[in-house]
Amino acid sequence: MRHSMIPNKIKIGTRGSKLALWQANHIADLLQNSGFETEIVVINTKGDKILDRSLAKIGSKGVFTEELEEALRNGEIDIAQHSAKDLQSHLPDDLELIAFTSRENPCDVVVSFNKDFSLTGKGTIGTSSVRRKAFFKKYYPNLDVVDMRGNLQTRIEKLKNGAADALALAYAGVHRMGYENMIVATLPTDEFVPPVGQGSIAIEASKNLRLDLKIEIKKALNDVLTETCLVAERAFLKELNGGCSIPAFCHAILRENEIAVVGGLISTDGKQIIKFQEIGNPQNGEVMGTELAKKVLNAGGIEILKQIRSAQAC
Numbered sequence: 001m002r003h004s005m006i007p008n009k010i011k012i013g014t015r016g017s018k019l020a021l022w023q024a025n026h027i028a029d030l031l032q033n034s035g036f037e038t039e040i041v042v043i044n045t046k047g048d049k050i051l052d053r054s055l056a057k058i059g060s061k062g063v064f065t066e067e068l069e070e071a072l073r074n075g076e077i078d079i080a081q082h083s084a085k086d087l088q089s090h091l092p093d094d095l096e097l098i099a100f101t102s103r104e105n106p107c108d109v110v111v112s113f114n115k116d117f118s119l120t121g122k123g124t125i126g127t128s129s130v131r132r133k134a135f136f137k138k139y140y141p142n143l144d145v146v147d148m149r150g151n152l153q154t155r156i157e158k159l160k161n162g163a164a165d166a167l168a169l170a171y172a173g174v175h176r177m178g179y180e181n182m183i184v185a186t187l188p189t190d191e192f193v194p195p196v197g198q199g200s201i202a203i204e205a206s207k208n209l210r211l212d213l214k215i216e217i218k219k220a221l222n223d224v225l226t227e228t229c230l231v232a233e234r235a236f237l238k239e240l241n242g243g244c245s246i247p248a249f250c251h252a253i254l255r256e257n258e259i260a261v262v263g264g265l266i267s268t269d270g271k272q273i274i275k276f277q278e279i280g281n282p283q284n285g286e287v288m289g290t291e292l293a294k295k296v297l298n299a300g301g302i303e304i305l306k307q308i309r310s311a312q313a314c
Helices: 018-033 066-073 130-139 152-160 172-176 211-221 224-240 282-312
Strands: 009-014 039-044 079-083 095-100 109-110 123-127 143-147 166-170 183-187 201-206 248-255 257-266 271-280
Touching: 009 018, 009 066, 009 271, 018 039, 018 079, 018 152, 018 172, 018 201, 018 211, 018 282, 066 095, 066 201, 095 211, 109 172, 123 130, 123 152, 130 143, 130 257, 152 166, 166 172, 172 183, 201 211, 224 248, 224 257, 224 282, 248 282, 257 282, 271 282
Parallel strands: 009 039, 009 079, 123 143, 123 166
Antiparallel strands: 079 201, 095 201, 109 166, 109 183, 248 257, 257 271
């Protein structure tokens, strides 16, 4: 039972796509199950408005979060929900992440209207992810990769109209939007290592939000096992100083009393990949993620990042 002094209604900020609204409603359901009333506030972000340029060209830090974060500051919303994979590595000093929902299968999948589409044949595959583009160039150089921006429904419509033969997407979004019947391939996570946070919803709040309210929201929304993994993954990304415009990857898995964290970088042409793994005590996940990133940087990652950022600045 919540303390009677805790506000009854929580305003949830979200982007306006169908997937974002699914996530916001999921958060609302969890909060309502804990006795809160909720209100969903739709806010358009830069990433939703600018669709004629790649994420790398826009400058991805905060591309899907900046406007939501401003709404947190001015009190228009109490919390903001994000796909955890869309969050920049460094949050503004006045904001914090207070919960991570239970993670869905974090793998990438390929969807197509053509049930006979084969990864080993000829064809065109669409994606907005620099990480996926690089992995396709490494593992499936037979395929032509094209940039495909827009929300999930927009991309499916582009696919239907012949802009590509298939799309590479996160399984979580495909599952949540009911497109599982279009999956023609599941990409193994030991090759297509997921990006930081894929499959989980992250909850962001102002540090000025009342502590007792934060505690109650975390109780309602947070999955401790997912949080343990994402803390390690986000520490890796923070040390790289990266966002979703660099082909970085990091995936943490809990098994028995250990956490295994795999992380690395791949060059945009797919020709160079740097990947390491750390295994240790789950309580040390944040330190492990940081150390993993340092290994990657020292093994050639610094040069890969320089080349990528130089190309993006053009």
